[in-house]
Amino acid sequence: MSEKRIREHPVLDFQRKDGFFFDFEGKQVLAYPGETIASALYAQGLQRFTESKLLKRPRGFFCAIGKCSSCIMRVNGVPHVRTCITPAREGMKVERHGAMPEFPDTTLPCPKVKEENIEVAVIGGGPAGLSAAIVAAENGADVHLFDENTNLGGQLVKQTHQFFGRYEEHAGTRGTDIGKDLAKRAEEAGVNIHTNSTVLGYYHKNKIAVDAGNRLEIYGCEGIVYATGAVENFLAFENNDLPGIYGAGGVQTLMNEYGVIPGDRVLMVGAGNVGLIVSYQLLQAGVDVVEVVEAMPTIGGYQVHASKLRRAGVPISTGHTVKKALGNEQVEGAVLHELDENWEPVTGTERTVECDIICIAVGLKPDNHFLRLAGCKMKYVRELGGMVPLRTETLETSVEGLFVAGDSAGIEEATVAILEGELTGAAVTEKIKGGSEKLLAVKKRARAGIEEMRKGPYGQRPLEGVRACTFEGVCPE
Amino acid sequence: MKGYESTGIIHGKDIPWPSEKRLSQGPVVIIECVENIPCNPCVKVCPKEAISKTEITDLPDIDHEKCSGCALCVTECPGLAIFVVDCSYSETKCRITIPYEYLPRPNKGDTVHALDRKGDMVCEGEVVRVRESGKTLGVTLEVPREYARDVRGMRVIE
Amino acid sequence: MTTVVCRCEDITEDDILEAIRDGYREIEVIKRHLRLGMGPCQGKTCIPIIERIVARETGCKTQELDIPTARPPSRQVSFSLLAGDDRD
Numbered sequence: 001m002s003e004k005r006i007r008e009h010p011v012l013d014f015q016r017k018d019g020f021f022f023d024f025e026g027k028q029v030l031a032y033p034g035e036t037i038a039s040a041l042y043a044q045g046l047q048r049f050t051e052s053k054l055l056k057r058p059r060g061f062f063c064a065i066g067k068c069s070s071c072i073m074r075v076n077g078v079p080h081v082r083t084c085i086t087p088a089r090e091g092m093k094v095e096r097h098g099a100m101p102e103f104p105d106t107t108l109p110c111p112k113v114k115e116e117n118i119e120v121a122v123i124g125g126g127p128a129g130l131s132a133a134i135v136a137a138e139n140g141a142d143v144h145l146f147d148e149n150t151n152l153g154g155q156l157v158k159q160t161h162q163f164f165g166r167y168e169e170h171a172g173t174r175g176t177d178i179g180k181d182l183a184k185r186a187e188e189a190g191v192n193i194h195t196n197s198t199v200l201g202y203y204h205k206n207k208i209a210v211d212a213g214n215r216l217e218i219y220g221c222e223g224i225v226y227a228t229g230a231v232e233n234f235l236a237f238e239n240n241d242l243p244g245i246y247g248a249g250g251v252q253t254l255m256n257e258y259g260v261i262p263g264d265r266v267l268m269v270g271a272g273n274v275g276l277i278v279s280y281q282l283l284q285a286g287v288d289v290v291e292v293v294e295a296m297p298t299i300g301g302y303q304v305h306a307s308k309l310r311r312a313g314v315p316i317s318t319g320h321t322v323k324k325a326l327g328n329e330q331v332e333g334a335v336l337h338e339l340d341e342n343w344e345p346v347t348g349t350e351r352t353v354e355c356d357i358i359c360i361a362v363g364l365k366p367d368n369h370f371l372r373l374a375g376c377k378m379k380y381v382r383e384l385g386g387m388v389p390l391r392t393e394t395l396e397t398s399v400e401g402l403f404v405a406g407d408s409a410g411i412e413e414a415t416v417a418i419l420e421g422e423l424t425g426a427a428v429t430e431k432i433k434g435g436s437e438k439l440l441a442v443k444k445r446a447r448a449g450i451e452e453m454r455k456g457p458y459g460q461r462p463l464e465g466v467r468a469c470t471f472e473g474v475c476p477e
Numbered sequence: 478m479k480g481y482e483s484t485g486i487i488h489g490k491d492i493p494w495p496s497e498k499r500l501s502q503g504p505v506v507i508i509e510c511v512e513n514i515p516c517n518p519c520v521k522v523c524p525k526e527a528i529s530k531t532e533i534t535d536l537p538d539i540d541h542e543k544c545s546g547c548a549l550c551v552t553e554c555p556g557l558a559i560f561v562v563d564c565s566y567s568e569t570k571c572r573i574t575i576p577y578e579y580l581p582r583p584n585k586g587d588t589v590h591a592l593d594r595k596g597d598m599v600c601e602g603e604v605v606r607v608r609e610s611g612k613t614l615g616v617t618l619e620v621p622r623e624y625a626r627d628v629r630g631m632r633v634i635e
Numbered sequence: 636m637t638t639v640v641c642r643c644e645d646i647t648e649d650d651i652l653e654a655i656r657d658g659y660r661e662i663e664v665i666k667r668h669l670r671l672g673m674g675p676c677q678g679k680t681c682i683p684i685i686e687r688i689v690a691r692e693t694g695c696k697t698q699e700l701d702i703p704t705a706r707p708p709s710r711q712v713s714f715s716l717l718a719g720d721d722r723d
């Protein structure tokens with residue numbers, strides 16, 4: 001097993017001090033503060049995290065952000081722990097249990113349930129949620145922000161590249177730095193920050209249930225801003241569940257948050273911005289990207305991102321997709337083929353590439369489970385990536401007091417996420433505490449900024465999408 | 478459909494190129510940005526106001542006469558799409574400043590592989606200057622003058 | 636051939652094609668029939684894929700398809716969190 005921790009990186013600095021050990025099936029595994037159980041195990045070369053329920057197929061971790069449950073293990077006697085978001089601790093006992101673990105035989109401690117009434121709950125600590133929380137707190141609201149991760153910043157913490165956008169909204173700055181800056185400002189503004197706190201559900205009326213690790217917390221809220229970002233799309237192809245097939249977000253998290261490379265030779269599926277950027281980040285981490293394949297006839301992401309890859313010698317094959325993954329226990333290669341204009345495979349174009357990782361970057365869709373629970377009126381809007389809630393101009397959904405911002409409202413970019421966060425932060429505060437000159441100014445500025453971002457050819461899609469789901473006055477049936 | 482839409486490779490004809498006269502006067506900026514991305518750091522960072530946009534989604538409008546070739550924008554552009562070319566000081570050589578964010582880092586005096594937009598090696602180049610700004614390096618290479626329009630990347634020889 | 640649609644419940648593309656052939660056409664019904672999307676991840680990975688498969692097989696547009704009802708919790712929850720009721 002080869003060590004996969006990144007020692008040197010052109011942009012990131014991984015400080016690893018005070019390493020410690022935990023027990024994995026009788027072996028001592030090294031971990032560093034800040035690492036999760038999954039990242040420490042992967043760094044040692046572990047690929048098979050669990051096995052599937054019926055077919056007993058090997059499974060690796062997949063999403064690395066707590067969404068897919070492919071990484072569950074027994075930790076200190078407790079089964080079904082998502083190891084990808086559980087911090088490693090000295091001396092803990094970790095073992096694999098397959099898909100159907102036995103019920104724990106220990107008597108579990110009886111937890112406390114806490115109930116509290118608060119003014120504003122912000123769900124999700126990415127750019128949208130942080131910005132909403134900052135504005136609301138700075139304008140006198142009592143704000144609680146919940147994020148299921150240990151680190152705030154959402155997708156931003158993994159972006160080692162400089163951002164496009166408005167210079168005023170941090171363009172030219174690396175995503176990682178923007179995330180840190182927003183987190184610091186939220187703290188300074190007096191936001192009550194709850195990390196490692198997963199919001200489990202919505203209950204009438206504007207009550208939320210939070211898994212705070214050791215206890216269940218119920219909050220009655222006067223206003224909610226929902227900003228949990230997006231979920232990655234996946235693809236159906238033969239052998240698509242082999243260890244070594246990961247979502248782009250998972251690869252990014254592993255590599256840029258925990259400093260662990262996924263493998264040595266990566267096939268990237270998808271040439272949208274995420275596929276192109278993650279490919280570039282892989283090259284920066286010293287990993288070989290053998291090819292980028294894209295089913296569409298043109299590259300979906302920005303030409304400048306594609307050009308960076310081409311200059312580094314990475315081929316981009318449009319009109320191609322992956323037919324199947326090769327390998328038994330883990331990925332050993334992939335079979336690619338060309339697609340015609342009707343997306344049908346062209347016979348005789350099959351070819352094999354050698355790789356140990358297949359990274360899937362075929363789009364994101366808004367995370368909407370909570371909104372559906374809350375009974376928000378939803379609409380399928382292709383331009384925004386999937387099912388999104390109907391909303392007012394200030395992003396209030398059909399459920400009064402429940403606002404939505406960022407990728408959960410529609411897939412766009414960080415600048416828009418920040419501006420939407422500011423807009424909803426101001427609107428929710430206005431609703432609870434009454435209006436003020438200052439809030440009006442924030443709203444005006446944010447709306448002007450959003451409008452500006454949606455000009456130009458790349459803005460057409462989201463602009464049309466937003467038009468299709470924005471209502472005035474009473475929400476349409 | 479433009480070629481780069483399916484290949485990711487820009488061609489000289491896709492981008493504004495300074496006049497021969499301006500090229501002979503000193504270093505000057507080349508911006509390989511063709512897509513109306515909502516983005517403006519290049520505009521904000523230029524001390525000579527040589528790059529402008531009315532709307533944030535406009536293509537950068539370059540006034541080659543105002544540009545001093547200072548290369549501040551090379552390390553500022555999030556798309557790493559800005560280069561500076563200097564064809565003014567020699568009949569046979571030219572200098573190209575390119576943004577670089579990989580390891581190992583090049584050092585002044587190194588001989589490196591100079592690459593074209595497809596990542597193919599064009600020639601060898603000598604590193605004459607390395608400027609760092611926020612972890613992005615602006616690396617100035619000296620290469621034969623005939624490659625001024627081709628060299629856009631580099632690889633350190635290990 | 637194993638093309639996995641629902642990773643949690645091990646449901647393959649073939650299983651879904653068979654269900655559609657058997658007359659199950661709505662996602663909500665296929666979900667109940669096959670347990671698709673009812674594992675620990677609560678359909679975060681598989682629902683978009685099945686949307687595409689059902690759209691392709693039934694000739695419906697993705698917009699026109701039903702989406703399964705959302706039920707709490709959004710994430711898996713340990714028994715210990717639910718069983719206790721020691722209020723402050």
Ligand SMILES: Cc1cc2nc3c(=O)[nH]c(=O)nc-3n(C[C@H](O)[C@H](O)[C@H](O)COP(=O)(O)OP(=O)(O)OC[C@H]3O[C@@H](n4cnc5c(N)ncnc54)[C@H](O)[C@@H]3O)c2cc1C
Nearest residue numbers: 124126127128147148154155199228229406407413414417
């Ligand atoms: C590879 C890549 C490159 C990108 N490059 C750029 C770029 O160059 N420029 C640009 O402008 N944008 C870029 N983006 C887009 C940008 O990162 C996103 O649009 C932005 O992060 C969205 O912000 P958000 O706050 O809506 O969501 P996120 O950043 O996704 O944050 C959501 C947060 O919610 C938390 N959460 C989710 N569910 C729960 C729950 N149930 N309970 C508690 N917390 C929860 C998550 O842990 C997360 O921290 C890029 C995105 C990717 C993936």
Ligand code: FES
Nearest residue numbers: 062064068069084
């Ligand atoms: S939940 Fe851990 S890998 Fe997806």
